[in-house]
Amino acid sequence: MQQLEKDTHPIIADYDADNYDYRSHWDNRAYEQWAESYAFKRLLTGIGKAQWLIDFGGGFGRNTIHYKRRAEHCVIVDYSIRNLQLAASTYGPEIESGHIFLIRADLYHLPFIDSAFDVGLIIRVLHHLTEVESAIKEMGRVVGHDWLLDVPIKHHVFAPIRGLMHGEAGKLSNWEPRKVENGDTPFVSFHLAMIRKLLTDYGWDSKVIASVNNFRRWDQVLPAWVVTILRPLVYGLEKGTQRVGKGWWGPDQFVHATRKTPILPQASAMVLPPEPEGMPIAALATKVICPICQIPLQWSSDAARCQNCSREYVRTGLVWDFVPN
Numbered sequence: 001m002q003q004l005e006k007d008t009h010p011i012i013a014d015y016d017a018d019n020y021d022y023r024s025h026w027d028n029r030a031y032e033q034w035a036e037s038y039a040f041k042r043l044l045t046g047i048g049k050a051q052w053l054i055d056f057g058g059g060f061g062r063n064t065i066h067y068k069r070r071a072e073h074c075v076i077v078d079y080s081i082r083n084l085q086l087a088a089s090t091y092g093p094e095i096e097s098g099h100i101f102l103i104r105a106d107l108y109h110l111p112f113i114d115s116a117f118d119v120g121l122i123i124r125v126l127h128h129l130t131e132v133e134s135a136i137k138e139m140g141r142v143v144g145h146d147w148l149l150d151v152p153i154k155h156h157v158f159a160p161i162r163g164l165m166h167g168e169a170g171k172l173s174n175w176e177p178r179k180v181e182n183g184d185t186p187f188v189s190f191h192l193a194m195i196r197k198l199l200t201d202y203g204w205d206s207k208v209i210a211s212v213n214n215f216r217r218w219d220q221v222l223p224a225w226v227v228t229i230l231r232p233l234v235y236g237l238e239k240g241t242q243r244v245g246k247g248w249w250g251p252d253q254f255v256h257a258t259r260k261t262p263i264l265p266q267a268s269a270m271v272l273p274p275e276p277e278g279m280p281i282a283a284l285a286t287k288v289i290c291p292i293c294q295i296p297l298q299w300s301s302d303a304a305r306c307q308n309c310s311r312e313y314v315r316t317g318l319v320w321d322f323v324p325n
């Protein structure tokens with residue numbers, strides 16, 4: 001059984017603070033969106049069809065467009081209630097049909113049985129997970145086959161310039177994560193070899209499959225008319241460097257991890273819940289457990305209760321909340 005010690009729990013990036021709307025981060029970032037979409041198309045085609053896919057830290061579902069047709073069921077997990085509500089307003093019909101589920105949960109303490117999902121994704125989230133070893137162990141626990149990870153690396157091609165300015169050039173090649181203080185929000189970047197070693201330790205083979213965002217912010221520093229002229233050239237270069245820059249060029253390295261020995265999900269011995277009006281939950285409920293006691297839950301149409309710790313996990317609208325009180 002796990003214990004959730006509030007004092008020792010790593011700080012969770014709070015995307016609900018100060019009424020923050022994460023969608024605004026994407027204003028004027030057409031290049032980054034495009035670079036990720038280009039990588040996604042290729043990589044998800046390689047992984048093939050999934051039965052159950054999980055998007056760890058999926059936010060408001062920005063990436064759902066890339067995977068929703070490739071999986072029978074998709075689960076977006078995030079800590080931010082606001083982002084999940086935004087996802088609910090975008091994907092209402094798919095949620096009501098049981099194609100997409102929205103779960104509020106902590107990536108360090110997930111409410112799922114082992115290998116509940118055949119495919120997992122984590123995009124633009126690892127940089128918030130300072131206790132990366134326990135986060136990778138816990139997320140990997142619930143994925144049975146394929147896992148696509150976007151790894152923010154500290155030793156990308158432009159890092160030595162920043163390293164010289166901050167007197168950190170000598171620290172780029174060691175395996176120590178690079179932590180940056182930014183108020184209460186944790187930011188961290190990693191050595192790619194260190195993340196791959198962790199994956200190996202937890203039973204995964206891994207391959208670096210794309211270097212992404214190889215010219216990050218170029219379109220934010222140049223005048224708009226220059227951007228318009230250079231766009232075809234930079235997009236062409238991004239396509240090429242996604243392949244040749246694997247492991248060293250860009251700040252986001254996409255890694256495809258596959259289980260050395262794929263694990264079949266174990267059935268959880270739970271009582272099937274009554275379906276809430278217009279929202280199938282029974283299929284997902286077979287995969288859900290108490291994130292603290294790790295035992296099946298007692299379900300009603302708008303709450304799931306742990307008989308061991310008596311915690312109640314409630315549904316608000318289209319979002320189920322599995323963050324323990």
Ligand SMILES: C[S@@+](CC[C@H](N)C(=O)[O-])C[C@H]1O[C@@H](n2cnc3c(N)ncnc32)[C@H](O)[C@@H]1O
Pocket residue numbers: 012013014015022056057058059060062063077078079080083105106107108122123124125128129
């Ligand atoms: C930069 S956003 C990325 C969202 C989405 N993956 C995307 O690419 O648009 C990071 C997300 O990670 C979530 N997050 C960070 N730490 C978390 C944790 N410990 N548990 C669950 N979600 C977390 C945040 O709430 C936020 O929505």
